[in-house]
Structures are given as C-alpha cells and as structure tokens.
Amino acid sequence: MNYTIVASTSRDQSVSSQVAAQYQEILAELGVQARVLDLQDMPIDILETTLYKKVKQPNAAWEQMQEVVNATEKFVFVIPEYNGSFPGILKVWVDACKFPTSFKHKKAALLGISDGTQGSALAMGHFADVLNYAGTHTLALRPRLIQISKNMQDGRITNVEYLMFMRLQAEQLLTF
Numbered sequence: 711m712n713y714t715i716v717a718s719t720s721r722d723q724s725v726s727s728q729v730a731a732q733y734q735e736i737l738a739e740l741g742v743q744a745r746v747l748d749l750q751d752m753p754i755d756i757l758e759t760t761l762y763k764k765v766k767q768p769n770a771a772w773e774q775m776q777e778v779v780n781a782t783e784k785f786v787f788v789i790p791e792y793n794g795s796f797p798g799i800l801k802v803w804v805d806a807c808k809f810p811t812s813f814k815h816k817k818a819a820l821l822g823i824s825d826g827t828q829g830s831a832l833a834m835g836h837f838a839d840v841l842n843y844a845g846t847h848t849l850a851l852r853p854r855l856i857q858i859s860k861n862m863q864d865g866r867i868t869n870v871e872y873l874m875f876m877r878l879q880a881e882q883l884l885t886f
C-alpha cells in the first residue's frame with residue numbers, strides 16, 4: 711500500500727511540515743514507509759503553464775508531483791487552519807490534479823492544527839467535502855490539535871494526548 715502525507719501549505723518552515731515529519735515516524739513505527747508531499751514544493755509557475763489553461767504547456771515539476779498522487783492509495787492531510795478554513799494552496803493543488811483519477815476510490819485521514827481553539831474543525835469539514843466530491847473516502851477520526859504552538863518544542867509535538875490521537879488515527883488508517 712502506498713501512503714503519502716501532505717503538508718497542506720506552502721508557508722516557509724511550516725508547522726504542518728514538522729507535524730507531517732512526526733506523522734511519518736509514527737507510520738514507520740507501524741511498519742509503513744510513507745512519503746511526505748510538501749506543498750512548499752508546489753511549482754507556482756503552474757499558474758502560468760497549466761492550471762485553468764486551455765492549452766497546457768509541459769511542467770516537469772508538476773508532472774512529478776502528479777505522479778506521486780497517481781501512485782498514492784492512502785493520504786494523510788495535515789491541515790492548518792487559515793481564516794476558518796483550509797489553505798488556498800491546497801485547493802489549487804486539488805484543482806491542478808488530474809480529475810477524476812487522482813482521488814477516485816482512494817482513502818484519506820485528516821489531521822487539523824491551529825493556534826486557536828478550533829483545531830481546523832471547519833477546515834477539515836470543508837476539505838472532506840472536496841475530497842468526497844473527488845471520490846476519496848475520509849476516515850471518521852479527525853484529531854484537532856488546538857493551540858499547536860503551545861504544544862510543540864523544537865519542532866516536535868510534546869503533548870502526549872495529541873501523539874496518542876495521531877497514533878490511533880494512523881492505526882485506523884492502516885485498516886481503513
């Protein structure tokens with residue numbers, strides 16, 4: 711089974727990237743070698759070459775990302791809360807992915823992070839709708855890691871309950 715953890719923002723040195731790396735370790739403990747797809751590596755020239763264009767020009771960096779998506783059977787999305795929803799770049803990424811093959815009949819787990827007290831609850835709901843529309847089934851357990859910066863040290867989550875929920879979700883994803 712092919713797993714990809716998506717760090718769902720293009721923000722520099724994002725918390726999502728750090729949490730994605732820690733999630734990768736948890737999956738490794740469970741015997742799964744997952745890759746991380748960081749939206750920081752999104753080729754932004756895709757807006758000029760490909761996305762929403764009638765005539766699409768080749769974009770090698772994007773094609774490489776699309777290949778990762780093609781190969782993925784199960785996703786984990788680490789979703790930071792931006793203005794009460796998920797980051798716009800995540801929607802750009804979905805819009806750029808080939809429809810319908812990219813997400814049809816696939817599975818996904820969603821993990822929310824925020825500095826406030828919602829933990830991306832709405833963001834995960836919004837994104838689950840997008841994924842479901844595109845044909846991906848979403849795991850019911852969606853941990854909300856609220857006040858994330860207060861619960862991390864040196865780029866790692868220190869809150870044991872947060873870690874427990876991440877592991878529980880990872881275990882559920884394996885059999886989903």
Ligand SMILES: Cc1cc2nc3c(=O)[nH]c(=O)nc-3n(C[C@H](O)[C@H](O)[C@H](O)COP(=O)(O)O)c2cc1C
Pocket residue numbers: 719721723724725726727790791792793794795823824825826827828829858859
């Ligand atoms: C553009 C932007 C909008 C944000 N909006 C919210 C918000 O609506 N609610 C909230 O609790 N935190 C909000 N935050 C804080 C982020 O959720 C929090 O800092 C998160 O850890 C950022 O993750 P990242 O480093 O992966 O971007 C926002 C941050 C940014 C950059």
